[in-house]
Amino acid sequence: xxxxxxxxxxxxxxxxxxxxxxxxxxxxxxxxxxxxxxxxxxxxxxxxxxxxxxxxxxxxxxxxxxxxxxxxxxxxxxxxxxxxxxxxxxxxxxxxxxxxxxxxxxxxxxxxxxxxxxxxxxxxxxxxxxxxxxxxxxxxxxxxxxxxxxxxxxxxxxxxxxxxxxxxxxxxxxxxxxxxxxxxxxxxxxxxxxxxxxxxxxxxxxxxxxxxxxxxxxxxxxxxxxxxxxxxxxxxxxxxxxxxxxxxxxxxxxxxxxxxxxxxxxxxxxxxxxxxxxxxxxxxxxxxxxxxxxxxxxxxxxxxxxxxxxxxxxxxxxxxxxxxxxxxxxxxxxxxxxxxxxxxxxxxxxxxxxxxxxxxxxxxxxxxxxxxxxxxxxxxxxxxxxxxxxxxxxxxxxxxxxxxxxxxxxxxxxxxxxxxxxxxxxxxxxxxxxxxxxxxxxxxxxxxxxxxxxxxxxxxxxxxxxxxxxxxxxxxxxxxxxxxxxxxxxxxxxxxxxxxxxxxxxxxxxxxxxxxxxxxxxxxxxxxxxxxxxxxxxxxxxxxxxxxxxxxxxxxxxxxxxxxxxxxxxxxxxxxxxxxxxxxxxxxxxxxxxxxxxxxxxxxxxxxxxxxxxxxxxxxxxxxxxxxxxxxxxxxxxxxxx
Numbered sequence: 086x087x088x089x090x091x092x093x094x095x096x097x098x099x100x101x102x103x104x105x106x107x108x109x110x111x112x113x114x115x116x117x118x119x120x121x122x123x124x125x126x127x128x129x130x131x132x133x134x135x136x137x138x139x140x141x142x143x144x145x146x147x148x149x150x151x152x153x154x155x156x157x158x159x160x161x162x163x164x165x166x167x168x169x170x171x172x173x174x175x176x177x178x179x180x181x182x183x184x185x186x187x188x189x190x191x192x193x194x195x196x197x198x199x200x201x202x203x204x205x206x207x208x209x210x211x212x213x214x215x216x217x218x219x220x221x222x223x224x225x226x227x228x229x230x231x232x233x234x235x236x237x238x239x240x241x242x243x244x245x246x247x248x249x250x251x252x253x254x255x256x257x258x259x260x261x262x263x264x265x266x267x268x269x270x271x272x273x274x275x276x277x278x279x280x281x282x283x284x285x286x287x288x289x290x291x292x293x294x295x296x297x298x299x300x301x302x303x304x305x306x307x308x309x310x311x312x313x314x315x316x317x318x319x320x321x322x323x324x325x326x327x328x329x330x331x332x333x334x335x336x337x338x339x340x341x342x343x344x345x346x347x348x349x350x351x352x353x354x355x356x357x358x359x360x361x362x363x364x365x366x367x368x369x370x371x372x373x374x375x376x377x378x379x380x381x382x383x384x385x386x387x388x389x390x391x392x393x394x395x396x397x398x399x400x401x402x403x404x405x406x407x408x409x410x411x412x413x414x415x416x417x418x419x420x421x422x423x424x425x426x427x428x429x430x431x432x433x434x435x436x437x438x439x440x441x442x443x444x445x446x447x448x449x450x451x452x453x454x455x456x457x458x459x460x461x462x463x464x465x466x467x468x469x470x471x472x473x474x475x476x477x478x479x480x481x482x483x484x485x486x487x488x489x490x491x492x493x494x495x496x497x498x499x500x501x502x503x504x505x506x507x508x509x510x511x512x513x514x515x516x517x518x519x520x521x522x523x524x525x526x527x528x529x530x531x532x533x534x535x536x537x538x539x540x541x542x543x544x545x546x547x548x549x550x551x552x553x554x555x556x557x558x559x560x561x562x563x564x565x566x567x568x569x570x571x572x573x574x575x576x577x578x579x580x581x582x583x584x585x586x587x588x589x590x591x592x593x594x595x596x597x598x599x600x601x602x603x604x605x606x607x608x609x610x611x612x613x614x615x616x617x618x619x620x621x622x623x624x625x626x627x628x629x630x631x632x633x634x635x636x637x638x639x640x641x642x643x644x645x646x647x648x649x650x651x652x653x654x655x656x657x658x659x660x661x662x663x664x665x666x667x668x669x670x671x672x673x674x675x676x677x678x679x680x681x682x683x684x685x686x687x688x689x690x691x692x693x694x695x696x697x698x699x700x701x702x703x704x705x706x707x708x709x710x711x712x713x714x715x716x717x718x719x720x721x722x723x724x725x726x727x
Contacts, residue, residue, distance in 0.1 A: 087108055121133035128192045144159060191256040213241070222254065224239050247266075292323075295320070350416040371402050439451055439505055567615055568629060589628075614626050623722065656703075674711040
């Protein structure tokens with residue numbers, strides 16, 4: 086603070102000294118700095134800094150506290166970045182410093198163009214132009230001084246002739262580069278001329294030619310953008326569908342023509358697909374199919390010759406041959422299929438042969454044999470149905486029916502033989518109902534029967550087969566024998582009770598007696614019998630008592646063991662008796678059921694078993710055979726039936 090100041094200071098000699106200071110304090114000068122414009126600007130710019138005027142002193146400008154040589158004026162124009170201030174020294178030597186004023190000088194960005202290749206190129210080519218890449222910088226490319234819309238990256242693809250430059254901006258500072266000339270060599274105009282239709286069927290071609298020619302011209306053809314190897318001439322033969330173009334190189338520049346479309350109509354795929362084996366047996370077939378498609382027409386061929394009417398997608402082959410099909414599309418394209426060889430195997434010939442007559446008796450058999458015994462398979466059939474297990478070349482037939490043989494050869498072909506119809510002859514079934522008198526012997530199939538009942542026997546019929554004869558034999562009760570009486574004083578015999586009676590004298594029929602009364606005129610032994618007729622059966626009672634008249638003697642001993650067979654008979658009757666057939670003398674008579682004697686035309690023939698009686702000329706009826714020798718007699722009833 087200004088004023089007078091005293092201080093006592095001890096001296097060396099012990100005496101204090103008084104020092105008096107009269108102090109004057111001069112004020113510090115105040116100085117300010119003002120800018121005449123923005124203190125931040127681009128390199129190459131400036132700003133005027135002015136100090137506030139103060140009298141009686143000097144100025145000194147500083148940058149960062151360091152005096153700027155020669156900068157002693159009231160104003161200073163800085164051109165570089167720094168903290169600028171002014172120091173003012175007045176006449177009293179007092180110094181006043183202004184506040185710092187920050188001046189920022191932003192550097193100009195570098196704007197230099199570098200080309201990635203030649204700036205002269207062919208049409209369709211380009212060159213990439215790049216400026217230095219600066220972080221935060223903004224770019225704007227210009228062509229012929231005009232901004233290129235959207236070209237705001239550090240690099241730019243130039244594909245058009247022109248002078249290109251770039252304006253680089255950083256921190257609001259911009260630098261325009263020098264321009265660079267880019268030259269594009271234009272296409273001379275390449276066109277393709279077809280020498281014919283460009284739409285055709287597969288197998289044909291069209292010649293395509295470029296419009297430029299010359300010794301220094303180089304060609305390269307393309308299909309669908311892909312290089313065609315070896316296609317380096319001015320013309321090319323196109324045989325495939327596609328977009329064809331040509332690249333023409335002149336003076337190291339290649340020019341690509343616009344594409345020319347060639348359309349090749351494809352013929353339909355002609356492939357035969359058999360629906361079964363191509364080798365089969367006669368009578369079978371195979372369906373040959375080819376591909377289906379819209380607008381296709383078909384023509385089948387056999388051995389290379391068109392088959393009339395065979396124009397469908399499928400064809401049925403039934404004969405041996407080489408088959409193919411020709412397919413035509415709606416666009417007229419024709420394709421020929423592969424050949425298919427069809428083989429038809431012949432059926433095996435077959436005939437069956439019988440070993441004998443096709444008609445035979447039940448229980449017998451017949452062997453049928455194949456005419457060929459070397460086939461792979463055999464199957465016998467009866468009435469069209471396979472016979473289980475009948476798989477050989479022979480078959481023994483025991484049943485009636487229609488027989489055929491199915492055979493298969495080594496080609497797998499099957500054929501059926503002729504038909505043999507077998508008829509099984511059945512035995513005849515004959516049913517007989519007959520009656521026999523009680524106690525009589527009935528001859529049935531050579532066997533004597535004495536009792537009623539049902540009997541059967543087997544005989545051979547006319548076709549050689551056994552016949553079965555069934556007999557139901559009924560017994561008819563014989564009438565009671567009459568009782569013979571004689572009248573007193575008369576030679577008259579009576580059979581009691583009265584009724585129809587047959588009389589006998591000495592064993593021979595006596596005619597004339599009626600209703601049981603017989604006048605007797607001849608000597609002899611008399612007896613009577615009664616008859617009962619049921620249907621055709623005549624039953625005769627036992628003999629009555631015997632009455633002798635006039636002293637004639639007759640033995641009542643009957644011939645025994647008389648066998649008559651067959652009985653009934655159809656005309657030939659056999660007689661056998663151990664007794665009288667050994668005798669040379671006996672009497673044989675044939676009498677009707679009414680007692681009429683048949684005397685002529687019937688002879689006995691001696692046989693090994695006895696005698697044979699021929700009744701072939703007589704009508705069917707009941708007859709009685711009388712056999713007498715010197716001691717006895719026999720009467721046998723015989724039925725003749727045809």
